[in-house]
Amino acid sequence: MKIDGTAFRSLWLDETDHWSLRIIDQTKLPWALEMPRLATLDEVAHAISAMLVRGAPLIGATAAYGVAIAMRADPSDHALQHAITTLAATRPTAINLRWALQRMQGVLQDHPKPERAETAYAEAAAICDEDVATNRAIGKHGLALIKSRATAGKRVNILTHCNAGWIATVDWGTALAPIYMAHDAGIDVHVYVDETRPRNQGASLTAWELGKHGVKHTVIVDNAGGHLMQRGAIDMVIVGTDRVTNAGDVCNKIGTYLKALAARDNGIPFYVALPSSTIDWTIADGLTDIPIEERAATEVTTMTGRALDGSIATIRIVPKDSPAANPAFDVTPARLVSGLITERGICAADAASLAAMFPEYRTQE
Protein backbone atom coordinates (compact mmCIF):
# COMPACT_ATOMS: atom_id res chain seq x y z
CA MET A 1 0.00 0.00 0.00
CA LYS A 2 1.08 3.61 -0.32
CA ILE A 3 2.33 6.08 2.22
CA ASP A 4 2.16 9.59 0.76
CA GLY A 5 2.41 8.26 -2.80
CA THR A 6 5.22 5.73 -2.22
CA ALA A 7 4.43 1.99 -2.27
CA PHE A 8 5.49 0.05 0.82
CA ARG A 9 5.26 -3.40 2.27
CA SER A 10 5.36 -3.60 6.06
CA LEU A 11 8.80 -5.28 5.98
CA TRP A 12 11.53 -5.53 3.36
CA LEU A 13 15.23 -6.25 3.03
CA ASP A 14 17.54 -3.27 3.53
CA GLU A 15 18.51 -1.51 0.29
CA THR A 16 22.19 -1.27 1.23
CA ASP A 17 22.59 -4.52 3.15
CA HIS A 18 20.35 -7.25 1.73
CA TRP A 19 20.93 -9.48 4.76
CA SER A 20 19.15 -7.21 7.22
CA LEU A 21 15.50 -6.34 7.55
CA ARG A 22 13.62 -3.05 7.57
CA ILE A 23 10.33 -2.67 9.38
CA ILE A 24 7.92 0.14 10.14
CA ASP A 25 8.11 0.75 13.90
CA GLN A 26 4.42 0.54 14.81
CA THR A 27 5.00 1.77 18.37
CA LYS A 28 5.83 5.17 16.86
CA LEU A 29 2.72 5.50 14.68
CA PRO A 30 0.84 7.72 14.08
CA TRP A 31 3.27 10.33 15.41
CA ALA A 32 6.39 9.33 13.49
CA LEU A 33 7.21 7.09 10.53
CA GLU A 34 10.41 5.29 11.54
CA MET A 35 11.91 2.35 9.68
CA PRO A 36 14.53 0.71 11.87
CA ARG A 37 16.94 -1.91 10.58
CA LEU A 38 17.05 -5.35 12.23
CA ALA A 39 20.37 -7.14 11.78
CA THR A 40 20.46 -9.79 14.52
CA LEU A 41 18.22 -12.53 15.87
CA ASP A 42 17.86 -10.65 19.16
CA GLU A 43 16.80 -7.47 17.37
CA VAL A 44 14.12 -9.39 15.48
CA ALA A 45 12.89 -11.14 18.64
CA HIS A 46 12.73 -7.80 20.45
CA ALA A 47 10.82 -6.18 17.55
CA ILE A 48 8.13 -8.87 17.86
CA SER A 49 7.87 -9.03 21.67
CA ALA A 50 7.91 -5.23 22.11
CA MET A 51 5.38 -4.95 19.26
CA LEU A 52 7.37 -2.78 16.87
CA VAL A 53 5.80 -5.29 14.50
CA ARG A 54 2.50 -6.90 15.44
CA GLY A 55 -0.53 -8.53 13.80
CA ALA A 56 -0.59 -12.29 13.33
CA PRO A 57 0.61 -12.61 9.69
CA LEU A 58 3.31 -9.97 10.09
CA ILE A 59 4.67 -11.64 13.22
CA GLY A 60 5.05 -14.88 11.25
CA ALA A 61 6.75 -13.19 8.29
CA THR A 62 9.13 -11.27 10.55
CA ALA A 63 10.04 -14.41 12.47
CA ALA A 64 10.83 -16.19 9.19
CA TYR A 65 13.36 -13.48 8.39
CA GLY A 66 14.63 -13.76 11.98
CA VAL A 67 15.56 -17.36 11.26
CA ALA A 68 17.28 -16.30 8.03
CA ILE A 69 19.26 -13.60 9.84
CA ALA A 70 20.32 -16.16 12.45
CA MET A 71 21.41 -18.60 9.71
CA ARG A 72 23.54 -15.90 8.11
CA ALA A 73 25.45 -15.51 11.39
CA ASP A 74 25.73 -19.25 12.11
CA PRO A 75 24.14 -22.01 9.98
CA SER A 76 24.67 -24.76 12.58
CA ASP A 77 21.90 -27.05 13.87
CA HIS A 78 22.33 -25.53 17.32
CA ALA A 79 21.85 -21.99 15.94
CA LEU A 80 18.76 -23.07 13.99
CA GLN A 81 17.18 -24.59 17.08
CA HIS A 82 18.13 -21.55 19.18
CA ALA A 83 16.56 -19.18 16.62
CA ILE A 84 13.33 -21.20 16.48
CA THR A 85 13.06 -21.40 20.28
CA THR A 86 13.88 -17.72 20.79
CA LEU A 87 11.38 -16.49 18.21
CA ALA A 88 8.64 -18.91 19.31
CA ALA A 89 8.84 -17.44 22.82
CA THR A 90 8.21 -13.85 21.71
CA ARG A 91 4.39 -13.96 21.67
CA PRO A 92 2.11 -16.87 22.56
CA THR A 93 -1.29 -16.37 20.92
CA ALA A 94 -0.96 -15.79 17.17
CA ILE A 95 -0.55 -19.21 15.53
CA ASN A 96 1.04 -17.67 12.42
CA LEU A 97 4.27 -17.36 14.41
CA ARG A 98 4.45 -21.11 15.03
CA TRP A 99 3.26 -21.81 11.47
CA ALA A 100 6.08 -19.75 9.94
CA LEU A 101 8.73 -21.20 12.26
CA GLN A 102 7.63 -24.78 11.54
CA ARG A 103 7.79 -24.04 7.82
CA MET A 104 11.31 -22.59 8.14
CA GLN A 105 12.46 -25.54 10.24
CA GLY A 106 10.97 -28.01 7.78
CA VAL A 107 12.87 -26.46 4.88
CA LEU A 108 16.16 -25.98 6.72
CA GLN A 109 16.73 -28.91 9.04
CA ASP A 110 17.95 -31.36 6.39
CA HIS A 111 19.50 -28.70 4.21
CA PRO A 112 23.29 -28.48 3.68
CA LYS A 113 24.66 -25.91 6.12
CA PRO A 114 26.65 -23.82 3.57
CA GLU A 115 23.39 -23.07 1.73
CA ARG A 116 21.13 -22.68 4.74
CA ALA A 117 21.21 -18.88 4.90
CA GLU A 118 20.42 -18.41 1.22
CA THR A 119 17.60 -20.97 1.38
CA ALA A 120 16.22 -19.37 4.54
CA TYR A 121 16.06 -15.93 2.91
CA ALA A 122 14.33 -17.42 -0.14
CA GLU A 123 11.74 -19.19 2.06
CA ALA A 124 11.09 -16.04 4.10
CA ALA A 125 10.60 -14.10 0.85
CA ALA A 126 8.18 -16.79 -0.36
CA ILE A 127 6.18 -16.52 2.88
CA CYS A 128 5.92 -12.76 2.34
CA ASP A 129 4.89 -13.02 -1.32
CA GLU A 130 2.29 -15.67 -0.48
CA ASP A 131 0.92 -13.49 2.30
CA VAL A 132 0.36 -10.64 -0.16
CA ALA A 133 -1.40 -12.93 -2.66
CA THR A 134 -3.50 -14.51 0.10
CA ASN A 135 -4.65 -11.16 1.45
CA ARG A 136 -5.49 -9.96 -2.05
CA ALA A 137 -7.72 -13.05 -2.45
CA ILE A 138 -9.34 -12.42 0.96
CA GLY A 139 -9.99 -8.87 -0.19
CA LYS A 140 -11.75 -10.01 -3.35
CA HIS A 141 -14.01 -12.45 -1.48
CA GLY A 142 -14.83 -9.86 1.18
CA LEU A 143 -15.48 -7.23 -1.48
CA ALA A 144 -18.41 -9.29 -2.76
CA LEU A 145 -19.96 -9.15 0.73
CA ILE A 146 -19.59 -5.38 0.92
CA LYS A 147 -20.92 -4.95 -2.62
CA SER A 148 -24.04 -6.92 -1.72
CA ARG A 149 -24.79 -4.36 1.00
CA ALA A 150 -24.14 -1.33 -1.17
CA THR A 151 -27.43 -1.59 -3.03
CA ALA A 152 -28.83 1.58 -4.59
CA GLY A 153 -25.68 3.50 -3.77
CA LYS A 154 -26.26 3.19 -0.03
CA ARG A 155 -23.23 3.89 2.17
CA VAL A 156 -21.90 0.76 3.85
CA ASN A 157 -20.87 1.26 7.48
CA ILE A 158 -18.42 -1.33 8.76
CA LEU A 159 -17.13 -1.70 12.30
CA THR A 160 -13.66 -3.13 12.89
CA HIS A 161 -11.63 -3.84 16.03
CA CYS A 162 -7.87 -3.58 16.57
CA ASN A 163 -5.74 -3.39 13.41
CA ALA A 164 -6.02 -6.07 10.75
CA GLY A 165 -4.81 -3.82 7.95
CA TRP A 166 -1.79 -3.83 5.69
CA ILE A 167 0.67 -3.09 8.48
CA ALA A 168 -0.57 -6.16 10.40
CA THR A 169 0.34 -8.30 7.38
CA VAL A 170 2.93 -7.97 4.63
CA ASP A 171 0.45 -6.00 2.49
CA TRP A 172 -3.30 -5.39 2.05
CA GLY A 173 -4.35 -6.70 5.46
CA THR A 174 -7.07 -9.21 6.22
CA ALA A 175 -10.14 -7.38 7.59
CA LEU A 176 -9.17 -4.16 5.80
CA ALA A 177 -8.37 -5.74 2.41
CA PRO A 178 -12.07 -5.93 1.38
CA ILE A 179 -12.54 -2.37 2.62
CA TYR A 180 -9.61 -1.04 0.56
CA MET A 181 -10.93 -2.86 -2.50
CA ALA A 182 -14.45 -1.53 -1.94
CA HIS A 183 -13.09 2.00 -1.63
CA ASP A 184 -10.98 1.56 -4.77
CA ALA A 185 -14.05 0.23 -6.62
CA GLY A 186 -15.91 3.44 -5.85
CA ILE A 187 -18.24 1.97 -3.21
CA ASP A 188 -19.21 4.47 -0.52
CA VAL A 189 -17.71 2.74 2.48
CA HIS A 190 -17.24 4.16 5.97
CA VAL A 191 -15.44 2.44 8.84
CA TYR A 192 -16.14 2.76 12.55
CA VAL A 193 -12.74 2.14 14.16
CA ASP A 194 -12.72 0.81 17.75
CA GLU A 195 -9.89 2.58 19.57
CA THR A 196 -8.85 -0.83 21.02
CA ARG A 197 -7.49 -0.14 24.45
CA PRO A 198 -5.03 -0.66 25.97
CA ARG A 199 -2.55 -0.26 23.09
CA ASN A 200 -4.95 1.62 20.83
CA GLN A 201 -4.18 -0.27 17.63
CA GLY A 202 -7.46 1.02 16.20
CA ALA A 203 -6.99 4.68 17.09
CA SER A 204 -3.28 4.73 16.24
CA LEU A 205 -2.83 2.25 13.41
CA THR A 206 -6.15 1.51 11.68
CA ALA A 207 -7.10 5.18 11.60
CA TRP A 208 -3.63 6.04 10.24
CA GLU A 209 -3.85 3.39 7.51
CA LEU A 210 -7.38 4.28 6.44
CA GLY A 211 -6.53 7.97 6.44
CA LYS A 212 -3.46 7.44 4.25
CA HIS A 213 -5.65 5.54 1.75
CA GLY A 214 -8.44 8.11 1.83
CA VAL A 215 -11.04 5.75 3.34
CA LYS A 216 -13.76 7.52 5.36
CA HIS A 217 -13.61 6.51 8.99
CA THR A 218 -14.61 7.53 12.52
CA VAL A 219 -12.72 6.47 15.65
CA ILE A 220 -14.99 5.42 18.51
CA VAL A 221 -14.31 4.32 22.07
CA ASP A 222 -14.44 0.58 22.55
CA ASN A 223 -17.78 0.73 24.35
CA ALA A 224 -19.64 2.65 21.63
CA GLY A 225 -20.12 -0.22 19.18
CA GLY A 226 -23.23 -1.73 20.81
CA HIS A 227 -24.93 1.67 21.02
CA LEU A 228 -24.26 2.35 17.32
CA MET A 229 -25.54 -1.09 16.35
CA GLN A 230 -28.79 -0.51 18.26
CA ARG A 231 -29.34 2.67 16.25
CA GLY A 232 -28.77 1.07 12.86
CA ALA A 233 -25.46 2.84 12.23
CA ILE A 234 -23.51 -0.34 11.45
CA ASP A 235 -24.21 -2.70 8.54
CA MET A 236 -21.55 -5.30 9.22
CA VAL A 237 -18.54 -6.10 11.38
CA ILE A 238 -15.25 -7.38 9.92
CA VAL A 239 -12.32 -8.25 12.18
CA GLY A 240 -9.07 -10.15 11.84
CA THR A 241 -7.89 -12.99 14.06
CA ASP A 242 -4.79 -14.45 15.69
CA ARG A 243 -5.97 -18.05 15.81
CA VAL A 244 -9.04 -19.95 14.61
CA THR A 245 -9.71 -23.48 15.83
CA ASN A 246 -10.68 -26.34 13.52
CA ALA A 247 -14.25 -25.86 14.80
CA GLY A 248 -14.33 -22.15 13.95
CA ASP A 249 -13.81 -20.47 17.33
CA VAL A 250 -12.05 -17.14 16.80
CA CYS A 251 -9.35 -15.66 19.01
CA ASN A 252 -8.69 -11.97 18.43
CA LYS A 253 -7.81 -8.77 20.27
CA ILE A 254 -9.49 -8.33 23.64
CA GLY A 255 -13.00 -6.89 23.19
CA THR A 256 -13.79 -8.72 19.96
CA TYR A 257 -16.15 -11.11 21.79
CA LEU A 258 -18.27 -8.23 23.12
CA LYS A 259 -18.65 -6.86 19.59
CA ALA A 260 -19.76 -10.27 18.37
CA LEU A 261 -22.37 -10.49 21.15
CA ALA A 262 -23.70 -7.03 20.34
CA ALA A 263 -23.78 -7.85 16.64
CA ARG A 264 -25.76 -11.04 17.27
CA ASP A 265 -28.23 -9.20 19.52
CA ASN A 266 -28.81 -6.65 16.76
CA GLY A 267 -28.93 -9.06 13.81
CA ILE A 268 -25.75 -7.60 12.29
CA PRO A 269 -23.40 -9.94 10.37
CA PHE A 270 -20.06 -10.54 12.11
CA TYR A 271 -17.31 -11.66 9.71
CA VAL A 272 -13.76 -12.73 10.41
CA ALA A 273 -11.07 -12.42 7.71
CA LEU A 274 -8.08 -14.74 7.86
CA PRO A 275 -5.41 -16.52 5.88
CA SER A 276 -5.42 -20.30 6.32
CA SER A 277 -2.09 -19.96 8.18
CA THR A 278 -4.17 -18.58 11.09
CA ILE A 279 -6.09 -21.84 11.50
CA ASP A 280 -4.82 -24.12 14.23
CA TRP A 281 -5.91 -27.52 12.92
CA THR A 282 -4.79 -29.24 16.13
CA ILE A 283 -7.41 -27.71 18.44
CA ALA A 284 -11.21 -27.44 18.49
CA ASP A 285 -12.10 -25.55 21.67
CA GLY A 286 -10.89 -21.95 21.61
CA LEU A 287 -11.82 -21.32 25.25
CA THR A 288 -9.64 -24.06 26.68
CA ASP A 289 -6.93 -24.61 24.09
CA ILE A 290 -5.61 -21.17 23.10
CA PRO A 291 -2.97 -19.50 25.29
CA ILE A 292 -4.07 -15.92 25.96
CA GLU A 293 -1.19 -13.48 26.20
CA GLU A 294 -1.13 -11.49 29.45
CA ARG A 295 0.74 -8.26 28.85
CA ALA A 296 2.18 -5.70 31.25
CA ALA A 297 -0.21 -3.89 33.59
CA THR A 298 1.46 -0.61 32.63
CA GLU A 299 -0.30 -0.83 29.24
CA VAL A 300 -3.55 -0.39 31.21
CA THR A 301 -2.39 2.07 33.85
CA THR A 302 -0.80 4.47 31.37
CA MET A 303 -1.53 6.06 28.02
CA THR A 304 0.92 7.42 25.48
CA GLY A 305 0.13 10.22 23.07
CA ARG A 306 1.27 13.47 21.59
CA ALA A 307 1.08 16.38 24.02
CA LEU A 308 -0.21 19.72 22.78
CA ASP A 309 3.39 21.02 22.67
CA GLY A 310 4.20 18.28 20.10
CA SER A 311 6.20 16.04 22.42
CA ILE A 312 5.31 12.37 22.93
CA ALA A 313 4.20 11.79 26.51
CA THR A 314 3.20 8.81 28.61
CA ILE A 315 0.81 9.60 31.45
CA ARG A 316 -0.60 7.51 34.27
CA ILE A 317 -4.41 7.26 34.30
CA VAL A 318 -4.94 4.85 37.21
CA PRO A 319 -4.31 5.52 40.94
CA LYS A 320 -0.76 4.60 41.88
CA ASP A 321 -1.72 1.65 44.08
CA SER A 322 -4.50 0.13 41.95
CA PRO A 323 -3.53 -3.16 40.34
CA ALA A 324 -4.45 -3.79 36.70
CA ALA A 325 -4.90 -6.92 34.57
CA ASN A 326 -4.20 -7.04 30.87
CA PRO A 327 -5.42 -10.11 28.95
CA ALA A 328 -4.59 -9.23 25.34
CA PHE A 329 -7.00 -11.53 23.47
CA ASP A 330 -10.40 -13.15 23.85
CA VAL A 331 -12.28 -15.95 22.15
CA THR A 332 -15.47 -15.50 20.16
CA PRO A 333 -17.35 -18.83 19.95
CA ALA A 334 -18.01 -20.06 16.42
CA ARG A 335 -21.79 -19.75 16.94
CA LEU A 336 -21.46 -15.93 16.95
CA VAL A 337 -19.49 -15.80 13.68
CA SER A 338 -21.50 -15.23 10.47
CA GLY A 339 -18.67 -16.37 8.20
CA LEU A 340 -14.94 -16.80 7.76
CA ILE A 341 -13.45 -14.88 4.82
CA THR A 342 -10.46 -16.92 3.66
CA GLU A 343 -8.25 -16.88 0.57
CA ARG A 344 -10.36 -19.72 -0.88
CA GLY A 345 -13.72 -18.10 -0.28
CA ILE A 346 -16.22 -17.56 2.53
CA CYS A 347 -17.28 -20.46 4.71
CA ALA A 348 -19.33 -21.03 7.84
CA ALA A 349 -17.45 -21.13 11.13
CA ASP A 350 -17.79 -24.83 11.82
CA ALA A 351 -15.65 -27.95 11.51
CA ALA A 352 -17.40 -29.39 8.45
CA SER A 353 -17.24 -26.16 6.44
CA LEU A 354 -13.57 -25.54 7.30
CA ALA A 355 -12.68 -29.13 6.40
CA ALA A 356 -14.57 -28.80 3.10
CA MET A 357 -12.75 -25.53 2.29
CA PHE A 358 -9.32 -26.95 3.19
CA PRO A 359 -9.56 -30.72 2.60
CA GLU A 360 -5.77 -31.15 2.59
CA TYR A 361 -5.55 -30.42 6.31
CA ARG A 362 -6.64 -33.43 8.28
CA THR A 363 -7.87 -32.48 11.71
CA GLN A 364 -5.39 -33.83 14.26
CA GLU A 365 -7.59 -33.75 17.37
Ligand code: MRU
Ligand atom coordinates in the same frame (compact mmCIF):
# COMPACT_ATOMS: atom_id res chain seq x y z
O1 MRU B 1 -1.60 -7.61 19.79
P1 MRU B 1 -1.66 -7.39 18.30
O2 MRU B 1 -1.68 -5.96 17.90
O3 MRU B 1 -0.59 -8.19 17.57
O4 MRU B 1 -3.06 -8.02 17.90
C1 MRU B 1 -3.44 -8.02 16.55
C2 MRU B 1 -4.82 -8.47 16.33
O5 MRU B 1 -5.51 -8.84 17.25
C3 MRU B 1 -5.27 -8.54 14.91
O6 MRU B 1 -6.65 -8.34 14.84
C4 MRU B 1 -4.94 -9.92 14.34
O7 MRU B 1 -3.59 -10.22 14.53
C5 MRU B 1 -5.25 -10.01 12.90
S1 MRU B 1 -4.03 -9.16 11.93
C6 MRU B 1 -4.36 -9.33 10.30
